[in-house]
Amino acid sequence: MLKQFFILCSGADKNLLEGCSDGEQTKFVGIGATVFFTAVMAFIASAYALFTVFDSVYPAMLFGLVWSLLIFNLDRFIVSTIRKRDSFSSEIMQATPRIILAIIIAIVISKPLEIKIFEKEINTVLLKEKNAMALNNKKEVANYFKSDLDKNKTEIASLKAEITNKEKEVNTLYETYIKEAEGTAGTKKLGKGPVFKEKIAKHNLSSKELDTIRKNNLAKIAVLEKTSKTLKNDLDKKVNETQPIIDGFDGLMARINALNKLPWLPSFFIMLLFLAIETSPIIAKLLSPKGEYDFKLEDIETALKATIEQDKYQRTLLIKTSAMMHDKVYADIAEDKQLYDLQRKNTVELLEQQSNNFVEKQLKTL
Structure with a gap:
């Protein structure tokens, strides 16, 4: 039950992963657990931060839950969209925007918890x-x-x-x-x-x-x-x-300013800890070699890509062939004498009718 939940948190294809080895599944369980516990830390941090603003438990808990779900969804999205490539540099390029986003999330999560950890020291600064x-x-x-x-x-x-x-x-x-x-x-x-x-x-x-x-x-x-x-x-x-x-x-901004007046090293190491937690699923995917799951996923994606390209090529040929056939049909029709005489007769009748209508309009204006 717990294993399936963490696999869900990792953003991996559950059906595809079931056919992989236990070691491959364990890797994604670890990634999913990291994503989940990062969301838990985000809930604690945001709930405490909002409690210092509203001085009420219920709004803080509600917002903390919403914020933790947002962080969970972002982390799950980041991890699930990273694909193993043949070149490590291309993987780095792919992961760079996601790492930047993870750094921002880590800073946002760590700051309220730093305020709570150094609460006594911050209260001393605020008292002064x-x-x-x-x-x-x-x-x-x-x-x-x-x-x-x-x-x-x-x-x-x-x-x-x-x-x-x-x-x-x-x-x-x-x-x-x-x-x-x-x-x-x-x-x-x-x-x-x-x-x-x-x-x-x-x-x-x-x-x-x-x-x-x-x-x-x-x-x-x-x-x-x-x-x-x-x-x-x-x-x-x-x-x-x-x-x-x-x-x-003694609101949130006052406590943040008071925290900045304390020695920066302890606060910096706490931020590094959350940064390591937040980026660990991404780093794990970058450092790990291509596994069974990656090969299967690549096989499905390349097969789908080949099928789509084939269908696209066939549709292009179908359009070209159909156009050529219609050109040939209309060329044959243009040389048919009977159809030509019929078209000529209809055209003459149409011109006569247009001429009569024009004369009638001219007579009405006189």
């Missing part, structure tokens, strides 16, 4: 990239809100500075009228004279201005601080909104 992306994202979002935040800080600092300057002015006026009352500065007369009253009036006026400025500026500062808080909340919200995108940066 995600951290770097998160930092850059925070910087970009902060730069986006920076102008508004800096403007608010500047305005708050300006309003606070205005209050501080006014407080210094009030304190200076306070010290001035106190020293005037004590007689230690100004007029240096002890007591509350006119100058003292003038200076305390200035202090009181400045103190009232300070209260007004403090009240207005503190109200403005409260509004600005509230705006700054809102901006900071928006900044944090923006960072939190974009973080899931960064966390989800």
Whole structure:
């Protein structure tokens, strides 16, 4: 049962191979097994690759099955269409396009499995990239809100500075009228004279201005601080909104790029392994000598080709002979007097009828 299945996978003619030796059958069983297991590896690779894209088992399994059947059909076609020739160079020329196709298939199959094999190393690379992306994202979002935040800080600092300057002015006026009352500065007369009253009036006026400025500026500062808080909340919200995108940066392309950042030698040897598996049926057919199956297949093909060429030649002769016979028949008919008189009579009648019809049409136009 298994032997018949692998022979089916090899693309060989089952009926023709049954008449061959066990060794010849074993060779095609090995080729068929290679084709089958290559398809199995293609299923595993494509299913895993699609799982990293959809994060769902069922679509990945479905696509993996379709992809593996496609690879199986291609490999089976490649192996079954290679024919043993009398010249090795002609066999190489025949197999070159198929080998190129096999190399492409091997690369496509090996890449998802490399990603799975080096999954831990790839996750480390992705983690570093995600951290770097998160930092850059925070910087970009902060730069986006920076102008508004800096403007608010500047305005708050300006309003606070205005209050501080006014407080210094009030304190200076306070010290001035106190020293005037004590007689230690100004007029240096002890007591509350006119100058003292003038200076305390200035202090009181400045103190009232300070209260007004403090009240207005503190109200403005409260509004600005509230705006700054809102901006900071928006900044944090923006960072939190974009973080899931960064966390989800582990798709197929990201993993392939991360794999390329790892040492290339292990990945290269894995690709060579799949390349060897994929091209092994073709190489086996190229290196193996002509076997019993090949001779039988060549005999059937050459016999069919000879029959077709014979039929084609006979049809060509038949056409030539038929043409010659018809030429001779019509040549004999052309010299028959009775047929000539009949044809002449019919032609005269036809010309008379055409002439009468022409005259009738001319009379109608007058």
